[in-house]
Amino acid sequence: MKIHVAYYAKLREERGCSEESLDTETATATALYEHLRNEHGFTLSEAQLRVVINEEFAAWDAPIHAGDTVVFIPPVAGG
Amino acid sequence: MFSLSETPLDLGMLRAATRDVEAGGFAAFEGWVRNRNEGKEVRSLEYEAYPAVAIKEGNRILAEAKDRFGVIHAECTHRTGHLALEDIAVWVGVSAAHRGEAFEACRYIIDEVKLRVPIWKKEHYVDGDSGWVNCERCAARGHGHDHAHHPHGHGAAPVQPAAYYARQLKLPEVGPAGQDRLAHARVLVVGAGGLGAAALPALAAAGVGHIGICDGDRIEISNLHRQTIYTLHQAGQPKAAAAADYLRALNPFVQVQTHPEKLTPDNVEAMLVDYDIVLDCTDNFEAKFLLNDAAIAYGKILVQASIYQYEGQIFVVNPHREGPCLRCVWPEMPDPGCVGSCAEAGVLGAVPAVFGAMQSMEALKILLDLPRQPENTMIFFDLLTLRTRRVTVNRNHSGCVCQSGKKELAWESHTGLELSWEAVEAAQGALLVIDIREEAEREAAPLDCPNLAFPASVFPLQHPPMSVDQRTVLCCSRGFRSRYLAMALRKAGFPNVYSLSNGLQSLHPTHVAP
Numbered sequence A: 001m002k003i004h005v006a007y008y009a010k011l012r013e014e015r016g017c018s019e020e021s022l023d024t025e026t027a028t029a030t031a032l033y034e035h036l037r038n039e040h041g042f043t044l045s046e047a048q049l050r051v052v053i054n055e056e057f058a059a060w061d062a063p064i065h066a067g068d069t070v071v072f073i074p075p076v077a078g079g
Numbered sequence B: 001m002f003s004l005s006e007t008p009l010d011l012g013m014l015r016a017a018t019r020d021v022e023a024g025g026f027a028a029f030e031g032w033v034r035n036r037n038e039g040k041e042v043r044s045l046e047y048e049a050y051p052a053v054a055i056k057e058g059n060r061i062l063a064e065a066k067d068r069f070g071v072i073h074a075e076c077t078h079r080t081g082h083l084a085l086e087d088i089a090v091w092v093g094v095s096a097a098h099r100g101e102a103f104e105a106c107r108y109i110i111d112e113v114k115l116r117v118p119i120w121k122k123e124h125y126v127d128g129d130s131g132w133v134n135c136e137r138c139a140a141r142g143h144g145h146d147h148a149h150h151p152h153g154h155g156a157a158p159v160q161p162a163a164y165y166a167r168q169l170k171l172p173e174v175g176p177a178g179q180d181r182l183a184h185a186r187v188l189v190v191g192a193g194g195l196g197a198a199a200l201p202a203l204a205a206a207g208v209g210h211i212g213i214c215d216g217d218r219i220e221i222s223n224l225h226r227q228t229i230y231t232l233h234q235a236g237q238p239k240a241a242a243a244a245d246y247l248r249a250l251n252p253f254v255q256v257q258t259h260p261e262k263l264t265p266d267n268v269e270a271m272l273v274d275y276d277i278v279l280d281c282t283d284n285f286e287a288k289f290l291l292n293d294a295a296i297a298y299g300k301i302l303v304q305a306s307i308y309q310y311e312g313q314i315f316v317v318n319p320h321r322e323g324p325c326l327r328c329v330w331p332e333m334p335d336p337g338c339v340g341s342c343a344e345a346g347v348l349g350a351v352p353a354v355f356g357a358m359q360s361m362e363a364l365k366i367l368l369d370l371p372r373q374p375e376n377t378m379i380f381f382d383l384l385t386l387r388t389r390r391v392t393v394n395r396n397h398s399g400c401v402c403q404s405g406k407k408e409l410a411w412e413s414h415t416g417l418e419l420s421w422e423a424v425e426a427a428q429g430a431l432l433v434i435d436i437r438e439e440a441e442r443e444a445a446p447l448d449c450p451n452l453a454f455p456a457s458v459f460p461l462q463h464p465p466m467s468v469d470q471r472t473v474l475c476c477s478r479g480f481r482s483r484y485l486a487m488a489l490r491k492a493g494f495p496n497v498y499s500l501s502n503g504l505q506s507l508h509p510t511h512v513a514p
């Protein structure tokens, strides 16, 4: 299935882009992040992030469907 | 009616003008010439007015008082020219059906006259000196300036609020009523750094009547590229005072109060109590979570923003509307390893400028009751792609502070985690000192005592070179990063690790990178 993924802050830096379209069979946010972490060597663990699915904060075990937008958000404190 | 008088006031006549068969009471205020001001012995004084505008503005104030408090007659006369000790300088009289309105209107009139009517006082001192003082109209309280250095000059026609706010008053949603709401608003800005330096001028110029600035830091050279209200020659000065000076020069019609100290669990309640809205312009999680918890506990609207390199987020916590809070997203304060401060990650000055301006906009939207986004919306704004993402925050975990209903601070302090430099010195080498600043910061201001270098940014991939039993103190420039790291290391099983309280800047203010 095709989904849309976006990265913020340190994840964007580590991925080298803000967003991308993916073809994936991962069923949950957790599985998707683990997959991406292995692929891109993200230094942040799932526990340090929040996941947003279709513009709403979601649980890590939330299912992912075709066409969803999944966003990974690290905490940010700069000012 | 408001009037100016070159001659001593006739109180009987003034009082008679307020008599009315419907009035049940009368309240008056008299301002007298006294013999001392700020430690100087005063011989006589002189009032100078800008008559056409003074009378117009004075009558506007009287009309407002009648409107606001429903009083029957309101009179005010101000002296001009030379006055001797004990002379009456200003007289306010109000008659009303009941005493409550009479007292309130009287107080309102004298406060507004002092603030808005263009009348200046020149004091002649016993020592032969003289000076223009107490220019409340310039909102320059405690900002002793002399005639020559006056920001707008007493000789020139003074600036009028209507002229100052002309473009903003044109907006149908603002108008005189909205401007009046802003004039009575009280907004506290915590952090006069990148975000604050943009938010503060926008609030002041819009006419937010009372602005508080909380910041305990001093201006550093490396701040200037993003904190553009400060100038090169102000390096080393306290930020709160420098920012206040900037705002006073920018808009003479607002009052600015400084709180030149770091926000702590002990002072946060006293700091917030006088304000309606708080802008979180801080740059560390500790302050952000403390402000979040305090806003919930003390019922203040909090406009929160954070930036990272080229992006940022903005979120309004509104306990009055039972909105969600920062802990609805991040129940626990995040660990040190996953966040980069501006010193570590870098920042382009325009980024905090954008987000600070957005924070002031949020405050103005609330104060003016303008249309706005739903309470539970967190905005993520990437300034590279200009993509805005509006994410809904659900108030969905029942243990959150915003749902506890408790009116006390949920914050846990970290007593026992911090050590002062005195304690470090007293340990006489028994403590291992680790400098956790980044390499460039260390090079710019090397620590002049035996220490190990371990940049905080490599944690948690690497651990600092220390043993479980070794008493160790971590140092960074301000004590935030070292505190995070010390907390994380304690969690990771190092009970003897401490953080240098307030960081190295408390030792050599000018020698430590921000």
Ligand SMILES: [Zn+2]
Residues within 6 Å of the ligand: B324, B325, B326, B327, B328, B329, B395, B400, B401, B402, B403
């Ligand atoms: Zn909450």
